[in-house]
Structures are given as C-alpha cells and as structure tokens.
Amino acid sequence: MKKSVYMAEMDAFTYREKLAENPVVFVPVGALEQHGSHMAMCVDAYLTKAMAGATAERVGGICAEPIIYGYKSQQRSGGGFHLTGTTSLDGSTLIAIVRDIARNLVEDGARKVVFMNGHYENYQFVFEGVDLALRDLRAKGIEDARVMLMSYWDFVDDKTIEELYPEGFTGWDLEHAGVMETSLMLLLYPDLVDMDRIDPELYTGLPAVLPNYDMLPIVPEYTPPSGCLSHPGASTREKGVILRDVAVKNMVAAIEKEFGLSK
C-alpha cells in the first residue's frame, strides 16, 4: 500500500499509529455545485481536499475525506440553489454532519482538528457543528480538543491578489467559478476543466451585479446565465501554482502558531 496523507487511503492500523502521535487532522468541506459550463461540479470538494492534503503534508498531518455536499448555494455567492445540478444540504443537516465527524475524530484520539472550508456558504454551519461537538465532548469529560476553522482563500494575501487581478478584485463571494477556482482546477484537475467551453454568449454580465439583499423564492434572473459570478477567462495553471503555494504557506503558518508545532 502506498504512503498517503489521506485517511481513506490508509489502513486502520497505520491510521491509529499516526493518530497516536497527535497530528493535525484535516476535514475538507465542499459542495456539489454548478460551476458554469467550463468546470465539473466537484470543484469545492475536490479543490479543498487537495489544499488540505497539501497542507497536511507540510505539517505531518492527516487529511480525512471531504464533506462533499454543502449548504445551499446563495445567489450572491454561488449562483443559487435553484440551479439544476447544485445539490445542497439544509443548514441543520450540515451542522449534524460536522458535529458527528468532529466528535468521532476526537473520540478516536485526535486533539488538533482543522475544518477547511471550500464553499463560501458553509462557514457558519461548520462553526456551529464544531461548537456543538465540543460541547458534546466536554459533557463526556474530553476538554483538550482544539479545532480550527478556515476558508482556504482567506490565506491568499493582498500582494498576490494585486498580482493576479490587475484589473481589480471583486471579492471572494463573486469568485465563484472565477479566476481562482478555475486556475486551481487547471493545476490540480486539468481533465475537469475545459476553457473552450467559456462561450462568450453565455458568459455575459460578469462580474455579476447583484442586489445587496436576498429574495425568496429566488428570482432566477438575478443570476448571470452562465451561473458564474465573475469571468474565468484570465485563468491559467501558473496562477493556480501561485494561489496554491501562497495559501498553503500561510495556512501552515497559522496552523503551526495555533497548535504550537515546532518546525
């Protein structure tokens, strides 16, 4: 069996040995969501798994399997959950899944856990699930587990943003299926991207101009026809390398700081 940072690719005996060394255990949190006509729908789960795996490698950690469904895509950050293909969880379901996974990892011995988010809308539900898990664990007398929560794009620094978005940056909420995700997919999963499918007639109205409020039921016309919120045309594999390396480097620094890992 090959050596792997991914928990699912380890046998249980190897996992137990590694866990006994008190490593950082990562849980990527993604979504199954439309990402325009130029990318597969796995983007949020697969990219986050790769980012968490790369970070785990740097800190001697373990990367658990991703949560591959996410909270309802919002029109103002992911095109909306009304779009066919986007297959979302209720908030209470995501909270319950996170709560169970966090509790189980800690019951098995993990004391340093990182939930790495890759779908904008998930964040508060992951936070809630972790908080409830820690409450469950305290009731059982386990008080020494610490959990860190992050979204990987928050570790792309301003200098890199300036370099990669010379025409101005519209914000991570509008990045859905834009330059960051597309560049990372070109680097990490090139077979799941097709830049030739960026049809100029479909990819109009980008970056999206959306109201500063939400409407329910959804008003479908507010979502640009492609389902993307910014234009991915300037994406390159090289930008993917820069984005991955900067984000991983900065995540490693934050994780080392919080968990007191010595270099």
Ligand SMILES: [Zn+2]
């Ligand atoms: Zn995405």
